Amino acid sequence: MSSNNIILGANQYGKAEVRLVKITRDTDRHEIEDLNVTSELRGDFEAAHLEGDNAHVVPTDTQKNTVYAFAREGVGSPEKFLLRLAEHFTSSFDWVDGGRWAAESYNWDRIQADGSEHNHSFVKNGTETRTAVVVKDGDDVQVMGGLKGLTVLKSTQSGFEGYPKDKYTTLAETSDRIMSTDVAARWRYNTTDVDFNNAYDDVKALLLEGFTENYSTALQNTLYGMGKKVLEAHPEIDEIKFSMPNKHHFLVDLAPFGLDNPNEVFFAADRPYGLIEATVLREDASDAGRAWEGIAGFC
Numbered sequence: 001m002s003s004n005n006i007i008l009g010a011n012q013y014g015k016a017e018v019r020l021v022k023i024t025r026d027t028d029r030h031e032i033e034d035l036n037v038t039s040e041l042r043g044d045f046e047a048a049h050l051e052g053d054n055a056h057v058v059p060t061d062t063q064k065n066t067v068y069a070f071a072r073e074g075v076g077s078p079e080k081f082l083l084r085l086a087e088h089f090t091s092s093f094d095w096v097d098g099g100r101w102a103a104e105s106y107n108w109d110r111i112q113a114d115g116s117e118h119n120h121s122f123v124k125n126g127t128e129t130r131t132a133v134v135v136k137d138g139d140d141v142q143v144m145g146g147l148k149g150l151t152v153l154k155s156t157q158s159g160f161e162g163y164p165k166d167k168y169t170t171l172a173e174t175s176d177r178i179m180s181t182d183v184a185a186r187w188r189y190n191t192t193d194v195d196f197n198n199a200y201d202d203v204k205a206l207l208l209e210g211f212t213e214n215y216s217t218a219l220q221n222t223l224y225g226m227g228k229k230v231l232e233a234h235p236e237i238d239e240i241k242f243s244m245p246n247k248h249h250f251l252v253d254l255a256p257f258g259l260d261n262p263n264e265v266f267f268a269a270d271r272p273y274g275l276i277e278a279t280v281l282r283e284d285a286s287d288a289g290r291a292w293e294g295i296a297g298f299c
């Protein structure tokens with residue numbers, strides 16, 4: 001017999017996608033920080049759901065305002081900004097014992113004008129979006145850095161051979177192909193005592209270097225090499241998750257036109273694409289708790 005005693009399960013709520021642009025204009029050379037912030041609170045919100053009593057419901061509108069108010073003092077790094085929000089909400093309201101705070105941040109480059117970098121005109125940088133998540137559960141705080149949309153391509157030093165063949169296999173083995181992907185990665189810090197902006201820049205550089213290094217036997221092999229490189233250089237990171245499409249480039253048959261094609265002309269297919277996903281971690285990684293809950297698109 002199933003019970004008709006109905007109870008409230010896990011819940012969280014807040015304001016999603018608070019778009020925030022912070023200009024620091026202490027001097028004529030302005031700085032821009034551009035983020036999309038989500039704040040969600042966890043704690044004792046049973047009365048609101050069961051009884052219609054909003055006494056504990058810190059409005060989502062207030063959460064939004066807090067994001068803007070905190071930005072007045074600067075953002076610094078998305079991770080530190082989210083940690084400030086987490087600390088604020090859990091220390092200001094007794095019944096808020098945790099939550100989840102997430103951000104995307106977008107890069108702007110200074111426009112080059114008259115041979116120098118402009119003071120207050122920027123062009124949106126077309127490369128990756130930085131991501132950050134903070135999850136606080138009582139005293140346990142988890143910080144995840146990350147990026148998505150880091151599009152890379154190597155035009156040689158990649159192949160795919162030695163795979164099993166059955167009656168449905170048509171793919172030809174190759175030792176020279178294009179490899180291209182949009183890197184999405186999230187990494188979990190084992191401490192909050194980090195210069196997150198420096199760490200981000202270095203992890204991104206290591207991911208790019210890792211992509212270039214070695215002959216790639218498969219995107220799987222390249223992914224693992226990229227993750228290993230990050231973990232070996234960053235003791236403050238315990239694990240890194242990847243989701244990477246294998247953006248296929250098919251050699252076009254130019255024979256009908258009387259032309260050869262020595263790996264020069266490709267059809268860049270947009271779909272379907274291979275999808276290669278994995279986590280690379282320390283054998284003795286710290287407990288992730290609820291860190292990865294709500295982070296979609298990784299395994």
Ligand SMILES: O=c1[nH]c(=O)c2[nH]c(=O)[nH]c2[nH]1
Nearest residue numbers: 160171217218219220246274
């Ligand atoms: O790097 C690759 N990994 C695969 O798993 C795979 N499968 C496939 O058809 N091509 C490739 N390439």
